[in-house]
Amino acid sequence: MNLVRHYWRSVRASLWFVPVLMGAAAVLFAIAMLRWGLGLPDDETTFWLLYAGDTDNARELLSTLLSGMVTMFSLVVSITMVVLTLAAGQIGPRLIHTFIQDRQTQFVLGLFLADIMYLLVVFRTIDGERVDSVPHLAVTGGTVLTALCLFVLLFYIHKLARSIIYESVIRDVAAGLRRRSRHLLPEGKESPPPPALGDDCAWIALGTDGYVQDINFATLVSCARRAGAVIRVEVRPGHYLLRRGEHVAVHPARACNDELADGIRGAFLLGSERTPTQDLEFGIRQMVEMATRALSPGINDVFTAVAVIDSLSSSLGFIFERGLEPSALCDEEGEVRVVRAVSDHEGIVGVAFDQIRHAGRGNPAILIRLTDAIARLAPYATSDALRAPLVEQLDMVMADGEKTLATPRERTILRERHADARRRLSG
Numbered sequence: 001m002n003l004v005r006h007y008w009r010s011v012r013a014s015l016w017f018v019p020v021l022m023g024a025a026a027v028l029f030a031i032a033m034l035r036w037g038l039g040l041p042d043d044e045t046t047f048w049l050l051y052a053g054d055t056d057n058a059r060e061l062l063s064t065l066l067s068g069m070v071t072m073f074s075l076v077v078s079i080t081m082v083v084l085t086l087a088a089g090q091i092g093p094r095l096i097h098t099f100i101q102d103r104q105t106q107f108v109l110g111l112f113l114a115d116i117m118y119l120l121v122v123f124r125t126i127d128g129e130r131v132d133s134v135p136h137l138a139v140t141g142g143t144v145l146t147a148l149c150l151f152v153l154l155f156y157i158h159k160l161a162r163s164i165i166y167e168s169v170i171r172d173v174a175a176g177l178r179r180r181s182r183h184l185l186p187e188g189k190e191s192p193p194p195p196a197l198g199d200d201c202a203w204i205a206l207g208t209d210g211y212v213q214d215i216n217f218a219t220l221v222s223c224a225r226r227a228g229a230v231i232r233v234e235v236r237p238g239h240y241l242l243r244r245g246e247h248v249a250v251h252p253a254r255a256c257n258d259e260l261a262d263g264i265r266g267a268f269l270l271g272s273e274r275t276p277t278q279d280l281e282f283g284i285r286q287m288v289e290m291a292t293r294a295l296s297p298g299i300n301d302v303f304t305a306v307a308v309i310d311s312l313s314s315s316l317g318f319i320f321e322r323g324l325e326p327s328a329l330c331d332e333e334g335e336v337r338v339v340r341a342v343s344d345h346e347g348i349v350g351v352a353f354d355q356i357r358h359a360g361r362g363n364p365a366i367l368i369r370l371t372d373a374i375a376r377l378a379p380y381a382t383s384d385a386l387r388a389p390l391v392e393q394l395d396m397v398m399a400d401g402e403k404t405l406a407t408p409r410e411r412t413i414l415r416e417r418h419a420d421a422r423r424r425l426s427g
Contacts, residue, residue: 013101015109022110023117030121033138050140055126058139062123065146069119072153073112080105083160090299091169092289097276098172099163108156115145166294166304170287174311176276177283178318184280185322194328194339197232201249202256210270212237214277217338221329223263224337229255231264233340237278241270280325280343281351287312288355295359295366305356306369312352313373319348320380349389357397362404368417370397375421387425394421 011017088096122138162168212235224231232249235241248264250256276282287308294304329338360366374394381387401414
């Protein structure tokens with residue numbers, strides 16, 4: 001069931017799923033229009049919106065529309081591939097999923113494919129030897145669909161032009177991170193503290209190399225309840241595993257058997273790449289990749305890195321407001337059955353700022369912006385667990401600035417921003 005759910009999510013996010021559905025719907029729509037169109041009275045065909053020509057003109061019109069739509073569809077696919085190639089080279093190959101999963105792009109491709117399928121079905125039904133076989137309504141529908149595709153093509157070109165702008169990509173990635181945060185971080189829901197499990201445990205290796213893509217925690221809770229055990233998961237989505245290792249512990253060791261081990265392995269899905277399904281850090285790493293690419297010597301785009309830092313501070317504030325994922329999961333009776341590893345505040349702050357800080361060494365704009373971003377997070381640091389990693393990151397930024405900034409003025413500005421940020425965090 002876990003595997004089926006994962007593949008269903010992958011299919012829904014693919015570039016071909018929506019176009020195939022729209023193409024199939026267009027075939028059914030064409031059949032319906034053919035049945036209704038042949039039943040129109042003669043006086044209805046004089047209405048100016050309906051096609052009123054004979055069979056030869058209908059075949060010629062549909063042939064022209066069909067050849068033009070095939071050419072336009074080829075143009076749309078070519079433009080899409082060019083944009084994806086540019087995005088992979090400039091923004092990063094791991095951000096291609098953002099373009100592929102876009103519903104508007106899938107709808108545009110689906111509309112062009114649907115129009116082609118519609119015209120094919122209608123075109124093959126027109127018999128040039130029968131004067132009464134002209135499907136006036138169906139031919140009119142094909143004309144309307146083709147005209148609609150022309151206007152949609154203009155919209156699509158505008159969308160693609162904006163989609164490779166860094167600010168648009170940053171906004172889309174940040175929006176996806178917020179959606180996943182709402183799903184993974186239930187606001188106001190507190191989990192029970194993990195019990196003291198001790199050293200009496202049996203370790204289970206998952207037996208597969210790859211990234212942890214999905215974990216069915218409901219299955220783990222059910223398996224632990226049947227065995228009367230507590231399962232401790234030492235890995236989380238996004239981790240890369242080897243087939244051998246200490247991945248899952250069963251407490252106590254006597255509760256572990258072959259049936260329980262098979263059930264635990266079946267709850268994990270591993271693959272060749274990271275996925276955002278349960279990985280809270282996935283979206284953060286995507287934005288960090290954009291910033292580090294922008295700061296590379298070949299690009300040296302400081303403004304994009306600054307925009308990423310601003311968006312990261314906003315996303316971290318949203319995550320801090322909601323709290324961490326629950327680390328202990330209970331069964332229906334309230335007994336703790338699964339203790340899992342989750343992303344903590346220190347890890348989230350490190351993922352967001354460490355690589356950007358390394359890439360921005362010696363760049364006063366980046367170091368000052370990082371300091372300002374951490375200062376903006378002060379209102380969200382409502383506990384010592386939140387303040388400690390922010391203060392640590394702030395001090396590391398200051399230390400890098402003292403070592404790498406060339407002019408005294410730059411170091412003075414950074415010291416002032418650092419002192420102000422420390423004051424806000426301490427307050």
